[in-house]
Amino acid sequence: MASRSTLTYSERAARHSHPVAKLFLETAERKQSNVIVSADLTTSAELLKCANDLGPYIAVFKTHVDVVADFNEDTVKGLNELAKKHDFLIFEDRKFIDIGTTVQKQYHGGALRISEFAHIVNASILSGDGIVEALSQVMNAQSFPYKDARALILLAEMTSKGSLATDDYTVQCVELARKQTGTVIGWIANRSLETIPTQSTPSDTEDFLVFTTGVNQSTKGDKLGQQYQTPTMAIERGADFIISGRGIYAAENPIESVQSYQKEGWEAYLKRVKKE
Numbered sequence: 001m002a003s004r005s006t007l008t009y010s011e012r013a014a015r016h017s018h019p020v021a022k023l024f025l026e027t028a029e030r031k032q033s034n035v036i037v038s039a040d041l042t043t044s045a046e047l048l049k050c051a052n053d054l055g056p057y058i059a060v061f062k063t064h065v066d067v068v069a070d071f072n073e074d075t076v077k078g079l080n081e082l083a084k085k086h087d088f089l090i091f092e093d094r095k096f097i098d099i100g101t102t103v104q105k106q107y108h109g110g111a112l113r114i115s116e117f118a119h120i121v122n123a124s125i126l127s128g129d130g131i132v133e134a135l136s137q138v139m140n141a142q143s144f145p146y147k148d149a150r151a152l153i154l155l156a157e158m159t160s161k162g163s164l165a166t167d168d169y170t171v172q173c174v175e176l177a178r179k180q181t182g183t184v185i186g187w188i189a190n191r192s193l194e195t196i197p198t199q200s201t202p203s204d205t206e207d208f209l210v211f212t213t214g215v216n217q218s219t220k221g222d223k224l225g226q227q228y229q230t231p232t233m234a235i236e237r238g239a240d241f242i243i244s245g246r247g248i249y250a251a252e253n254p255i256e257s258v259q260s261y262q263k264e265g266w267e268a269y270l271k272r273v274k275k276e
């Protein structure tokens with residue numbers, strides 16, 4: 001079987017069993033974009049303006065709604081409307097980490113209303129398997145209003161200097177994801193994890209989506225330990241979606257910048273799947 005990373009988004013969408021993974025792959029193909037803007041903005045007005053301005057060029061809009069000072073019901077409504085208008089998906093980068101029962105309350109209900117707008121969320125498995133089981137229970141409950149429209153990705157690696165999300169922790173993310181394919185559709189990682197040594201054997205149809213953060217066209221890092229690679233490097237190393245924050249929203253012209261990331265990310269993808 002061809003390696004996952006040399007198949008096109010459409011080919012992968014056609015054979016993927018998870019409806020949310022399919023949606024991500026189809027959206028990338030339809031919009032010819034593998035860019036995720038990480039909109040780490042601190043007011044609802046700035047967040048929604050960013051989604052409206054950059055929406056046409058991205059596949060996914062990534063939020064940290066806990067940094068939005070005036071986050072409220074209208075923020076949720078605005079995000080949902082703009083996602084429809086511009087045909088993008090939403091990833092709330094909440095990095096759940098607590099015991100299962102706490103995380104269930106943080107995800108569904110609660111102050112941030114995350115389940116109401118985020119197609120995917122992420123979690124660290126520092127607390128063990130229970131966190132994945134907990135989110136799985138909520139997302140797959142018959143009474144859950146967004147059943148089959150929500151999924152989880154695992155924080156398998158991090159981009160910051162000195163990160164402890166390495167080695168056995170990363171391997172355990174892969175092992176756990178393989179046991180929870182009804183809920184886990186991929187991971188945050190700096191490279192493909194397809195061939196890392198694991199105890200379990202991947203199934204023939206295994207296809208976890210790779211979301212890579214720390215992407216920037218012009219800088220190598222920041223003063224707080226962030227480390228960057230370029231869009232091309234990230235795609236060559238196996239990213240399916242490239243995530244950039246300040247490289248896009250803090251640029252002098254964010255629309256020109258997102259277009260440039262879209263072009264570079266798409267060309268690198270075409271080269272990887274040999275369709276250029």
Ligand code: S5P
Pocket residue numbers: 038040064093157158159160188213214215226243244245246247
């Ligand atoms: O390892 C990681 C994982 C994440 S989700 N490193 C990261 O930088 N992130 C997130 O990506 C981080 O929380 C921020 O929202 C974004 C990077 O922003 P940038 O401005 O450095 O591109």
